[in-house]
Amino acid sequence: MNRPVNVVLDIRQTSDPPTDAAELRELWTRVEKYLAGTSLRATEKVVVPLRDDQTCVLWIQDRLRAPDRVDDTTVFSIRGVLEPATVRHRCTTCSAAGVVTYGPFLCSGCDQGDQPGRVCDEHAVVIEGRMTATCARHRPACSCGAAATFWCNGELCRGRNAFCDRHRVGHPGGVDMSYCRDCFRQKFPDCAAQGCNSTGSIACEFVVDGRRATCGNAACARHAYRWQIFGPHKRGLGLCPEHALRLKSLEDRQIVFQIVAGTANRRRGPRTDNRRTYLRLPRLTIVRHIFINSRSRKLEIHSIDRMFGELQHDNRTDGVMRRLLQEHEKIRKEDLAAAERDGARGRELFDKLTAWLRARGRAEVANHISFADYRPRSNLLFVNVEPEYLGRFIGRGGAEKRAVSNDLGVRVEVERK
Ligand SMILES: [Zn+2]
Ligand SMILES: [Zn+2]
Ligand SMILES: [Zn+2]
Ligand SMILES: [Zn+2]
Numbered sequence: 001m002n003r004p005v006n007v008v009l010d011i012r013q014t015s016d017p018p019t020d021a022a023e024l025r026e027l028w029t030r031v032e033k034y035l036a037g038t039s040l041r042a043t044e045k046v047v048v049p050l051r052d053d054q055t056c057v058l059w060i061q062d063r064l065r066a067p068d069r070v071d072d073t074t075v076f077s078i079r080g081v082l083e084p085a086t087v088r089h090r091c092t093t094c095s096a097a098g099v100v101t102y103g104p105f106l107c108s109g110c111d112q113g114d115q116p117g118r119v120c121d122e123h124a125v126v127i128e129g130r131m132t133a134t135c136a137r138h139r140p141a142c143s144c145g146a147a148a149t150f151w152c153n154g155e156l157c158r159g160r161n162a163f164c165d166r167h168r169v170g171h172p173g174g175v176d177m178s179y180c181r182d183c184f185r186q187k188f189p190d191c192a193a194q195g196c197n198s199t200g201s202i203a204c205e206f207v208v209d210g211r212r213a214t215c216g217n218a219a220c221a222r223h224a225y226r227w228q229i230f231g232p233h234k235r236g237l238g239l240c241p242e243h244a245l246r247l248k249s250l251e252d253r254q255i256v257f258q259i260v261a262g263t264a265n266r267r268r269g270p271r272t273d274n275r276r277t278y279l280r281l282p283r284l285t286i287v288r289h290i291f292i293n294s295r296s297r298k299l300e301i302h303s304i305d306r307m308f309g310e311l312q313h314d315n316r317t318d319g320v321m322r323r324l325l326q327e328h329e330k331i332r333k334e335d336l337a338a339a340e341r342d343g344a345r346g347r348e349l350f351d352k353l354t355a356w357l358r359a360r361g362r363a364e365v366a367n368h369i370s371f372a373d374y375r376p377r378s379n380l381l382f383v384n385v386e387p388e389y390l391g392r393f394i395g396r397g398g399a400e401k402r403a404v405s406n407d408l409g410v411r412v413e414v415e416r417k
């Protein structure tokens with residue numbers, strides 16, 4: 001038997017290359033037919049024309065030992081086949097045009113069964129706001145029907161919806177970010193103050209119903225009012241201009257409801273927000289100041305406590321508010337006891353004050369004053385003085401008031417009505 005001629009069959013440039021043994025044999029038959037009568041000694045590369053302008057290439061490994069002329073007795077040994085690389089992830093768009101291209105991107109619109117749809121670099125459409133691609137056919141559309149140009153990452157859309165340029169609203173701060181109209185309005189609502197064009201950055205926390213729904217208006221920093229019910233160092237409740245005004249016309253118990261409901265709403269915030277502070281209801285002494293500051297009303301600490309107690313036992317009060325009020329109950333008891341002690345001490349000081357006046361022959365003045373308030377921390381004793389006796393009580397240039405303050409060891413002040 002003749003020595004076989006070792007060849008490598010290169011079918012990388014052959015479109016529609018053989019995929020099984022039968023097809024390979026058929027191709028080889030054609031190759032042998034072409035080679036019959038030719039010499040293989042001249043070259044190591046033989047290009048074999050196939051039908052339809054196709055070719056395959058034969059690399060002759062040991063051409064010098066090949067027979068002078070190929071005939072029926074020539075034996076070939078195919079030592080290797082160079083095949084085109086298989087593209088496992090083919091671009092769907094290219095495939096439809098009969099071209100095989102690698103598709104690095106996924107287009108979910110092109111998915112077929114469990115076969116994920118693929119798209120090549122050239123056919124991939126990536127629109128702003130999300131690092132995902134589609135093919136042109138599956139490019140997302142805006143709700144208006146036009147081709148979308150960006151994904152909205154606002155609160156309402158969270159990257160699920162895409163919009164066209166006509167329905168795009170840019171970030172007001174010039175940040176390279178766009179929103180759909182709804183998300184924009186949600187994130188940057190107009191200030192509720194009339195004629196103000198600013199963005200309302202502070203949401204009104206006024207509670208408008210028994211289920212603790214809030215007003216929903218927003219106001220800019222200039223027009224919003226911070227109702228400092230948690231003391232000076234914690235962010236108070238934000239109020240729109242309308243509701244800041246409304247505070248003044250509310251009944252006392254409605255004020256208490258706003259304080260409790262507003263605090264309950266603050267607790268509803270996400271636990272992951274580390275800016276969230278653990279808020280309790282304000283102490284009765286602070287509530288007393290709230291009434292003084294926001295409504296110029298001086299209330300007895302007992303009557304404030306009563307209003308909290310009534311709300312706590314009102315069966316329309318929801319669970320969160322009730323729990324807040326239950327926690328608060330202990331603090332209220334402490335505040336009441338402290339007020340009791342302060343009141344007793346204040347009255348004691350007041351008795352000393354009237355005795356001091358009588359001892360100085362000023363019984364008439366003593367008969368026309370009454371105890372108003374005692375603040376031990378600022379060492380202040382407030383007294384009510386009937387207007388006609390004001391001058392005599394204070395004395396020329398405040399001399400009498402100073403004298404009694406010195407003798408009693410407490411600063412005496414006239415309670416302003
Ligand atoms: Zn493609
Ligand atoms: Zn697609
Ligand atoms: Zn949106
Ligand atoms: Zn649109």
Ligand SMILES: [Zn+2]
Binds near residue numbers: 192221222223
């Ligand atoms: Zn404003």
Ligand SMILES: [Zn+2]
Binds near residue numbers: 205206216239
């Ligand atoms: Zn409001």
